């Protein structure tokens with residue numbers, strides 16, 4: 160079996176071999192190349208010790224020297240080169256207490272998590288597959304190298320990696336490996352919130368976001384974060400039952416509808432905020448924010464998810480469907496609708512508004528028509544170029560100061576009043592007209 164390796168990787172392997180060492184591409188890149196996917200990065204494993212690797216290449220970075228990893232730069236891309244190693248005991252359920260270098264490739268492959276991640280490749284040898292990785296790739300199976308219970312006991316992060324790879328690749332988790340997920344779930348307490356989050360985020364961003372439900376199914380939920388379990392509770396603001404109680408029962412109907420929603424989420428853009436919002440859509444926005452904070456998501460993502468979740472259940476009463484367009488010939492009413500649309504547009508960025516419509520359209524087909532109509536109205540307003548932001552209002556704070564208004568709350572109030580007028584009627588967005596309001600005020 161031959162795989163295509165990039166010229167720079169081939170060059171690195173070649174240099175190492177010339178220097179008298181073994182060197183292979185290893186892990187995820189071999190897996191992805193065999194699947195015909197473009198690998199994210201190419202990792203290299205070698206019999207050379209880190210100091211030896213450093214003598215071969217002029218420019219290296221000590222990335223994780225204590226674990227045997229140095230990075231070689233080639234054409235501005237970094238390649239991690241790690242010495243064959245055997246991991247020592249894992250007292251903390253997450254990191255090996257020590258690592259030991261070895262000259263045996265097979266030992267290095269044995270320490271890796273899953274069979275499909277435990278293959279190496281070089282042009283000379285072809286694929287080195289000591290643990291049945293090729294067969295599992297063919298059969299679409301995630302299986303631990305060796306005994307699943309032992310491997311997960313060493314490092315509990317691996318149980319989330321199993322879920323993540325199953326979601327990314329659309330593979331099933333082999334039975335022994337699957338059974339061990341539930342048993343080891345409590346060990347997630349040894350895994351940092353960030354690492355848990357990274358794996359869940361990758362799961363949600365994958366082709367099978369619905370596989371995040373494996374977390375609930377295998378009993379990992381209570382160990383993900385304090386509030387994470389709320390996702391699977393019966394109550395939701397969507398059904399209008401409120402959030403008063405603490406019923407920790409995970410309702411079957413919730414799980415079913417959540418599963419269906421996450422299946423649909425596969426069609427959404429692969430963006431962190433959008434995919435997390437799909438998972439959290441039916442929670443109150445403050446609960447969603449709490450979960451994301453516990454999971455140490457970045458503030459940008461948290462802010463976006465808050466907006467998306469907060470408006471997910473909105474009715475968009477200002478929509479225009481074809482029937483009501485005929486009905487609302489009444490000018491006053493259509494004006495009111497456009498005003499409500501502009502007001503909403505002024506409260507949420509254009510990008511996020513588009514995401515919100517897409518989110519509802521994709522996840523809740525019952526409201527698809529409603530958001531499409533709302534989106535059509537927004538589109539019309541955008542094309543017309545109505546002012547929906549203070550930034551494009553014809554009067555600025557500076558203008559007001561020039562007119563003698565003192566900076567402070569009063570200035571803010573006047574700007575807000577002018578903006579409200581402009582939102583009501585875009586024709587009012589002219590400097591002279593707006594400043595006339597000021598005249599009225601000072602005259603009062």
Ligand code: ATP
Pocket residue numbers: 185186187188199200202270271272273276277314316317
């Ligand atoms: P990705 O596409 O996300 O980069 P990957 O398989 O390359 O997937 P990495 O986290 O980059 O995953 O790790 C590279 C390789 O290191 C894996 O393929 C696996 O062989 C090994 N590995 C990584 N993390 C672990 C772990 N927690 N336990 C055992 N082996 C691991």
Ligand code: MG
Pocket residue numbers: 187188199200
């Ligand atoms: Mg990788």
